Amino acid sequence: MKLDMIVNQPIIETERFVLRPLRRSDQGLIEFYAGQEELARMTSSIPHPLPPGAIEAFIARVQAENRDEDVWAMDGSIEGQPEIMGLIGLKRLEGGVSEVSYWVGKAFWNTGLASNAVRALIDANPLNNRALFASVLQDNPASARVLTNCGFQYLGDAESFSVARDATVPTWTYTLNLGGK
Secondary structure, eight states, rough: OOOOOOSSSSOOOOOSEEEOOOGGGGGHHHHHHHHHHHHHHHHSSSOOOOOHHHHHHHHHHHHTTTEEEEEEEEEEEGGGGGOOEEEEEEEEEEEEEEEEEEEEGGGGTTSHHHHHHHHHHHOOOTOOSEEEEEEEEEEEEHHHHHHTTOEEEEEEEEEEETTTTTEEEEOOOOEOOOOOO
16 A cells, blocks of 8 residues: 655644645646646646546646645645635745636635635745735636635736646736745
8 A cells, every 4th residue: 555645844824724635646637626627727737638647747846845836736625615615826936936826616706715724824924935926817806806806916917827728828927025044
């Protein structure tokens, strides 16, 4: 029997859910949510349809000791909700800056979950970042509201390649100064 790898990554508790490192046992729920076309099309990185083994490889990558991104599950089991309601991550960039990315399962859209998760990550500042950066697709204004509600400032327009859409799409970019480092 193989046990889940222990990842050097803090658990962040909120009243509504816990942000915790991913476990191999999360694969099924992540595949369920990420495999939905509506969700995949609102991200730049999730392919649709999901190729076999994609989520298993993703979990292995974010559990690796030499990873450049920490990813947390939005685990609602403390409130009788699913162990995976969405994911949120911090990808390390240069100079004490990380890029925030997140998605929430369609069943939890418009519930404030993403805003709560981003706020919890900002408050915890687990990588002691001095600033955070984020980018959202322009046809996903709800995701932009998450960022502005959490204090992010609009930087400008850009473009990103969306794997699910197989196209370059316009994005809005945001930043938040944390004052760390």
